[in-house]
Amino acid sequence: MLGLSPAEWTAIELSLRIALVATACALPFGIAIGWLLARKEFWGKTLLDGLVYLPLVLPPVVTGYLLLISFGRRGPIGAFLADYFGIVFSFRWTGAALSCGVMGFPLMVRPIRLALETIDRRLEDAAATLGANRVLVFLTVTLPLALPGVIAGVVLCFARALGEFGATITFVSNIPGETQTISAAIYTLLQIPDGDAAAGRLVLVAIVIALAALIASEWFARRAGMRFQGE
């Protein structure tokens, strides 16, 4: 189909799955950390702030290496998760999802945090006087009002996850069918003679996916914005 080989389809399917899982798993943490940074003052806030944005400024290879020594089979966190929960990251697509999630995380947290900072908190007070406890206030007022920021964060994280290369290849290598995403496949194809045509097809696919994500996010953001305008 579309002149793509089964191996190329596998890379595309893998890329989408990894990016979706990475974004979905990052979202609850993104909302929680965004809320903490927007609303709370606590000891170590500057440190947390820095840690969250670290993957954005570190060389991806360094992030990948740090993941390898902490979440690898013999790393302290990786060994713990494997022994007690049976979750293994090294050389698995789950590891690729982890590294993509980590790399996309700062891009997700930032718009969520900004959205939470601009919400009129007097609306939350009003909800409390109407009988909503703190959890209900968050679910029925805070989160819906922050929705445009959440959507922006999800799209940015998804796009970053889709394009992630350096950290992923360092952490879980480049295994066809397991950790070889579109980016890694293009890189591999460019290393071999006559790989240009196949690489070109995957480049086109990458462009199409990125554009589709962008258009979808525009559509969602517009819908969310329209709700406040009174449509």
Place this chain on the structure above:
Amino acid sequence: MIVLAVDVEKRLGSFALAARFEAAAGVTALFGPSGAGKTTIVNMIAGLLTPDRGSIIFDGTLLFDAATGINVPPHRRGIGYVFQEGRLFPHLSVRQNLDYGRRMSGHPRDADQLHRIVTLLDIGGLLDRRPRLLSGGERQRVAVGRALLMRPRLLLFDEPLASLDGGHKREILPYLVRLRDDSGVPMVYVSHTAAELRWIATKVVLVDAGRVVATGGLELLKDADAYELE
């Protein structure tokens, strides 16, 4: 009969408030110039602001008591609050705004009650609109309806007409008077406009510079015309 007894102190930066008054059934007006601390007082009654010292007793129970550490959170006080700017939820329709209090407290739907209040406030034609598309007067009527539909034991009004122009003020006042006479819910009504309070108040508490300076009937409004200039 006294239903609300407030005796609170609060320091906010260089502003010190120490207020003590009681309210009975009917409409108790907190009257005084802007910046006197009237809003601070109603926020403490609602539970949105914690006093430094003192106590708030409503209907025989302590809502706040600094000495024993009692501080009932706002969502369990059962006190309706109509804010100066309405504070309708922009992401919900008028109908959903009106229904919010009932949903949050888990009460069963009550079509009769909804119909009664929608008729009282004349907001039947607005139910499917978004707050953004309402006029100032419509918005405040919906805000009053929303506070009423949570079945409050006490209603707080913080300058509900201040953001409206003259014509819209006159549009709302008759509804509030009707509310006072029909609902039987005691109210605390903040305003710096004597003319407005002559319509609605049954008791006046004069507040100035963070202190209650006098308590009495509507005659207090006469001496206070200087505040009109604000």
